[in-house]
Amino acid sequence: MERAIVILAAGRGKRMNSGIPKVLHKIAGAPMIMHALRTAKTLDPERVIVITGHGAERVEKEISEIESEIGFVRQIEQKGTGHAVKCAEKILKDFTGNTLILYGDVPFISPETLQLLIEEKERGTDLVILGFKSKQPRSYGRLIIENDQLISIVEAKDATNEQLKITLCNSGVLYTENKILFQLLSSITNKNANEEYYLTDIVKAAKDQNLSVKAVFCDEPETLGINTRSELSTAELTFQIRARERIIENGVTLSQPETTYFSFDTEIGREACIGPNVVFGPGVTIESGAEILPFCHLEGCHISKGARIGPFARLRPGTELSEDVKVGNFVEIKNSTINTKSKINHLSYIGDTTIGENSNIGAGTITCNYDGISKHTTKIGSDVFIGSNTLLVAPVSVGDKSMTASGTVVTEDIPSGNLAIGRVKQVNKPGYVKKLVALLRSKKKLKDN
Missing domain, CATH: 3.90.550.10 (Spore Coat Polysaccharide Biosynthesis Protein SpsA; Chain A)
Known part of the structure; x- marks a missing residue:
């Protein structure tokens, strides 16, 4: 009926x-x-x-x-x-x-x-x-x-x-x-x-x-009916205890369960490992064998088999990580697809970006995806090496097997196989430090008097 x-x-x-x-x-x-x-x-x-x-x-x-x-x-x-x-x-x-x-x-x-x-x-x-x-x-x-x-x-x-x-x-x-x-x-x-x-x-x-x-x-x-803030807190705790038990029974390792917080729709495959102090927002799916290290915050993302995330990483909605991707400490990714075996290991922001296979994103890389009015996309190919402290000003594309020098500001597309260098030429001034220090000290003395 x-x-x-x-x-x-x-x-x-x-x-x-x-x-x-x-x-x-x-x-x-x-x-x-x-x-x-x-x-x-x-x-x-x-x-x-x-x-x-x-x-x-x-x-x-x-x-x-x-x-x-x-x-x-x-x-x-x-x-x-x-x-x-x-x-x-x-x-x-x-x-x-x-x-x-x-x-x-x-x-x-x-x-x-x-x-x-x-x-x-x-x-x-x-x-x-x-x-x-x-x-x-x-x-x-x-x-x-x-x-x-x-x-x-x-x-x-x-x-x-x-x-x-x-x-x-x-x-x-x-x-x-x-x-x-x-x-x-x-x-x-x-x-x-x-x-x-x-x-x-x-x-x-x-x-x-x-x-x-x-x-x-x-x-x-x-x-349990919820009528007060206290009962709401009890309900949250009740949910988390049940979710942790269910996920452990399904073959997931939680190294410190009482510090891990799940969303109502979190899905995690067998043999995945979750470290302490990981917080799951809505819309997270993790495949078997992935590893989430301590102090990560995940929301609206999909993490494939063999990927390794953290510690201290933030994955925001729209993030898609393919197999064996590495995302390291203090990396934030939003609305981006990272393909197989690519690495973003340190101190980087990747937003509205597609990265091909087996590419390496150096420490301090930023995709400049917002111009104050609109969001723009960055496309990075396969087998690419992005040097440390590179700024990619979207919209921009980086071809396969290309490279950027450290400190480069990329404002134009980089063809496949090219090395891009976009930084001010270094100039060394012999003996200038002594003169500069003396000048600064004299200015400070005048100001103090």
Whole structure:
């Protein structure tokens, strides 16, 4: 049966103390809601709908830039979670499949856990609730279960002393037939202290209609909801611990795992080695056998087999490194392709550049790619030797098997096989140092007096 997924993301998030909508605060380089969306997409849903409210325009814009096939519905007035889901009724009125409810501020529900809900529904249960067992239930709603059936969800503030001892708690995630979902929502009321429509009330509504309701369970960390900056920090740490474990299990060596920070989409092949204090921004792919030395920052780049990066290197978006490329200390590369066995070993900036195979870029080389208005490209061929402290003023090309002398400023194309020398001729002045020093001292003495 087809599936629709509704993700609630309308909350203000007052406790974040921020002008940024809560679901756009980042975990591992991506808005927290993108983690929920990423998991949702593993189910291959027919429809994904995000309910927006506070900061709706910004939320919709940022999500659309990453995931284009998402529908949005705005909750104009904040009247509770039940009301938020009901806002999607119009857009889902003709949908005949099952609907899953997720939350934009609960980023760590796993695909395996969602599969548990699906399997329980396929066994004939009308409404499936996701719960978890907590050692410290605190303010979580308690799941009241009798004879394997979920009877009700009792909010902590309404629970009896006996019910507060229950450790089975509600995550808020649920799965049911779309028709049943909105049928149940139509029967709940806002007769409570907050005058809001609570999604949890559909459990009682389902029991009143003699529908079967069961709970499936996951580990508590999966249900972590983020409402404060402290919880955001905890979520970041949780993600990093899981990512490190996953990457090590996949055959990657992390020499000091607790100092390595991954993005939500980092991909690293087997036998790669990652040194201490390496930070991965979004969009990094590293092939098997590559080595990243300490204190590197990588973002939006692809590193091929056998490449060696760092220490203290920065690879920016658009960087493509072929096999066996060497990038050394204090090198920055942006929007450039470096082909097989080429080397940029020291203190260089390479931007908007293509470098052929087996070329050597000397220390202090700079591709001058920006004229203050526009970016320009540099093309360096194969088997080229760029001397130390060369400035390549783009747009410019350097032919195969050519060379630049150290200190050269390249402003014209260099044909293949040529040596380019573009520096002022050296002039030696015998005895001039003594005269210069005496002149400078006399000027200083006059100034001091």
